[in-house]
Amino acid sequence: MITLYDYELSGNCYKIRLLMSILGLDYTVVPVDFYPGREHKSDWFLAINPLGQLPVIDDDGLVLRDAQAILVYLAAKYDAGNSWYPRENADLLGEIGQWMAFADSITATASAARLHDALFYDLDAEAARAGAHRLFRILDEHLWFGEQEGRDWLCSAAHPTVADIACFPYVMLSEEGGISRQDYPAIRRWCDRVKRIKGFTVMSGVFPAGPAKAA
Amino acid sequence: MSALCSDRVLLDDWHVVADLANLSPQAPFRTRLLGVDLTIRCRQGDIKQVVRNDNGQNVRATERYGFLWACLGNPARDIVAVPEALEDDRHFVTGGSIAVRVSGLRAVENFLDMGHFPFVHTGWLGDEPHTEVAPYKVELTPDDELVASECKFYQPIASPTAKEGFIVEYIYKVIRPYTVALYKSNPVQKDRLDVITLFVQPVDEDNCIAHPFLCYLKDGIDAATVRAFMQLIFAQDKPILENQVPKRLPLDPRAETPIRADAVAVLYRRWLRDKSVTYGAIPARS
Numbered sequence: 036m037i038t039l040y041d042y043e044l045s046g047n048c049y050k051i052r053l054l055m056s057i058l059g060l061d062y063t064v065v066p067v068d069f070y071p072g073r074e075h076k077s078d079w080f081l082a083i084n085p086l087g088q089l090p091v092i093d094d095d096g097l098v099l100r101d102a103q104a105i106l107v108y109l110a111a112k113y114d115a116g117n118s119w120y121p122r123e124n125a126d127l128l129g130e131i132g133q134w135m136a137f138a139d140s141i142t143a144t145a146s147a148a149r150l151h152d153a154l155f156y157d158l159d160a161e162a163a164r165a166g167a168h169r170l171f172r173i174l175d176e177h178l179w180f181g182e183q184e185g186r187d188w189l190c191s192a193a194h195p196t197v198a199d200i201a202c203f204p205y206v207m208l209s210e211e212g213g214i215s216r217q218d219y220p221a222i223r224r225w226c227d228r229v230k231r232i233k234g235f236t237v238m239s240g241v242f243p244a245g246p247a248k249a250a
Numbered sequence: 251m252s253a254l255c256s257d258r259v260l261l262d263d264w265h266v267v268a269d270l271a272n273l274s275p276q277a278p279f280r281t282r283l284l285g286v287d288l289t290i291r292c293r294q295g296d297i298k299q300v301v302r303n304d305n306g307q308n309v310r311a312t313e314r315y316g317f318l319w320a321c322l323g324n325p326a327r328d329i330v331a332v333p334e335a336l337e338d339d340r341h342f343v344t345g346g347s348i349a350v351r352v353s354g355l356r357a358v359e360n361f362l363d364m365g366h367f368p369f370v371h372t373g374w375l376g377d378e379p380h381t382e383v384a385p386y387k388v389e390l391t392p393d394d395e396l397v398a399s400e401c402k403f404y405q406p407i408a409s410p411t412a413k414e415g416f417i418v419e420y421i422y423k424v425i426r427p428y429t430v431a432l433y434k435s436n437p438v439q440k441d442r443l444d445v446i447t448l449f450v451q452p453v454d455e456d457n458c459i460a461h462p463f464l465c466y467l468k469d470g471i472d473a474a475t476v477r478a479f480m481q482l483i484f485a486q487d488k489p490i491l492e493n494q495v496p497k498r499l500p501l502d503p504r505a506e507t508p509i510r511a512d513a514v515a516v517l518y519r520r521w522l523r524d525k526s527v528t529y530g531a532i533p534a535r536s
Contacts, residue, residue: 043482068474070481071271071346153349153488155272155279211488213351239485 037062037109040083040091042069046146046204047102048090049238054106054200057234058113062092070154102142103135106197118194130190134198138205140170145205148212160213167214171222174202179221187228195232203229207241252454255284255529261323263426264330266449266461267311268318269347273298283320284529285454290318315463316344317449330425334445334465341473345446345462345480352491353530354450354458355499358430359518360491361448362422364403365511370486373406377415380404383511396424396521398514409437409444410479411471424518427527428452438469446480455530456497460484502534 037055041048041064055062067089068074076087084091084100091100092109099105110120121127144166150156151163181187189198207226209216216223229235230244237243255261267281268290275292282288287303300309300320310321314329335342350357360366364383367376386401401420408418421433421443428450433443444466451459462484466476500506501523508516523534 043478044485066474066478068477071269071344072474072477073271152351155281155347155349157277157280210492239482240489242489 036095038065038093039063040065040067040080040089040093042067042075042089043239045069045089046208046238047142049204049241050102050200051090051092051105051109052238053203053236054109054119054197056236057200057232058109058119059234060109060113103138103197103201106201107135110197118192119197119200121192121196127190127192127196131196131198134189135201137170137174138198138201141167141202141205144170145209145212145214148214149205149208150212152212164212164214167209167212171206171209171214171216171219174206175219175221178225182221182224187225189225195229199225199229204238204241211240252282252285252456254286255322255452257527257529258323259326259525259527260284260427260452260529262321262326264312264319264321264325264328265428266317266347266451266459267300267320269344269461270313270316270318271344272347273318281451281459282453282457284322284452286322288320316342317461317463330429330447330449332431332445332447332463332465334443335463337465339468340465341468341471341476343464343466343473343477343480345460345464345477345484347451347459347461348481348484348488349453349457349459350488350491351457351497352494353456353498354428354452355522355527355530356494356497357450357458357460357491358424358428358448359499359515360487361430361432362398362424362514362518363512364401364420365509366490367403367405370490371483374483374486375405375408376403377406385510386513388514388517390517390521396422396514396517398422408434409471410475411437422514424514424521427522427525428458428530436467436469439467442467452530458530496532498530498532500532502532505532505534 039051039062074080075089081087090102092105099108107120111122144163147158148160148163151158151160188195190196227244265283267283268279273279273292279290289301289303291299293299298311298318300311302309312319315335319329368378368381384402387399389397391397399421402417405418406415419435423431425431431445431447433445436442436444447463449461453459462480464476464480501519
């Protein structure tokens with residue numbers, strides 16, 4: 036049985052819940068009072084993850100930290116269709132790895148700005164916002180050119196991968212950090228596509244898409 | 251520099267400026283109240299000092315309910331009394347202060363609104379097709395508080411311990427312009443009420459910080475669960491609030507068209523007009 040050390044408002048925890056929902060996995064939750072309790076810095080939690088970061092999973096004794104690593108593990112182990120992390124497709128795995136690292140950069144910028152604006156984290160929010168806009172511009176162009184080639188997802192496949200799940204939450208929550216997506220139409224369309232994946236689930240601050248309609 | 255406040259009723263009142271859990275002796279905590287930038291420092295002996303950045307003067311401050319409170323003027327009355335905070339079979343939990351880019355008056359009004367439950371808190375405080383807000387009572391009490399009672403709404407998961415959907419009874423009370431409370435029946439001791447008091451910090455006219463204070467009966471629930479549920483619900487409201495236009499609350503009765511379900515909001519706006527509250531509002535045309 037999988038146990039998720041979880042905080043509802045964390046986009047990095049949400050991406051694990053999202054993939055597990057899509058894969059139809061059962062799991063139990065240990066809620067961690069991240070804010071304002073700072074329980075992720077408590078002794079008991081540091082014993083589980085010395086980095087003091089969420090999420091962490093415990094799958095029958097295998098303890099894993101880092102959202103992107105957990106996504107890779109869950110997809111590689113439990114995705115019977117082998118599409119979310121296609122184990123034998125080296126080219127695609129390379130692309131996935133590239134966008135997983137991009138997801139970490141989104142966390143370092145867009146998520147940081149959100150923590151500053153909503154939860155009073157003491158950091159340079161303007162620098163975080165500028166960094167997020169730089170990433171969003173790159174992401175928007177990549178998605179826009181993809182649409183021209185008939186590619187709907189981040190990586191060169193006819194289906195979404197864990198890279199889409201990794202990048203989605205903090206893009207979707209960016210406005211809470213004062214980062215508008217108004218200038219990124221391809222990102223907005225991609226967000227709607229992610230929301231229409233079978234098994235999609237929401238977190239607080241993320242709303243479901245309406246049903247897709249032909250123009 | 252944001253606009254300063256000239257409403258005496260707000261300047262001479264106490265406002266929450268921080269959850270004590272967010273203060274640390276290691277670093278000053280910066281915030282803003284009624285347009286005035288403040289720096290909070292923890293001094294020796296755990297004394298909290300609140301200083302105005304514009305003139306360096308100390309601001310009157312005190313601690314209560316797990317929060318630090320400040321008054322920019324001369325307090326005309328004491329901090330809002332929460333009688334349930336004296337009952338020792340309750341958890342007293344700060345819900346986790348969250349900043350919202352909207353006037354605090356909008357946040358209070360949203361807290362009073364049941365109509366949005368099925369659409370914003372889908373699967374928790376409401377769901378379709380149970381969207382009708384049944385008529386409820388609204389009155390102004392002799393203590394000059396606004397009370398909405400006999401509020402009933404079907405909620406799929408009304409509380410962290412709810413096992414099934416049921417019709418929940420609410421009482422709302424607007425206590426001060428930026429303070430509102432909600433009473434709902436406890437699922438275990440049905441004759442007693444759990445209480446959420448929402449202290450809204452008017453940061454400036456277009457920004458606020460919501461400081462929820464929860465007094466829940468301990469029976470069958472732990473404090474962390476109470477807090478987590480509050481954050482789950484409030485974080486669903488946040489993007490909706492931040493997309494309200496205009497950010498300030500219009501007090502002119504012709505500005506926004508209410509429906510019957512908004513009876514308490516209509517009275518709240520009138521009550522604000524009668525108190526000459528303008529900060530965070532768009533005043534009515536005379």
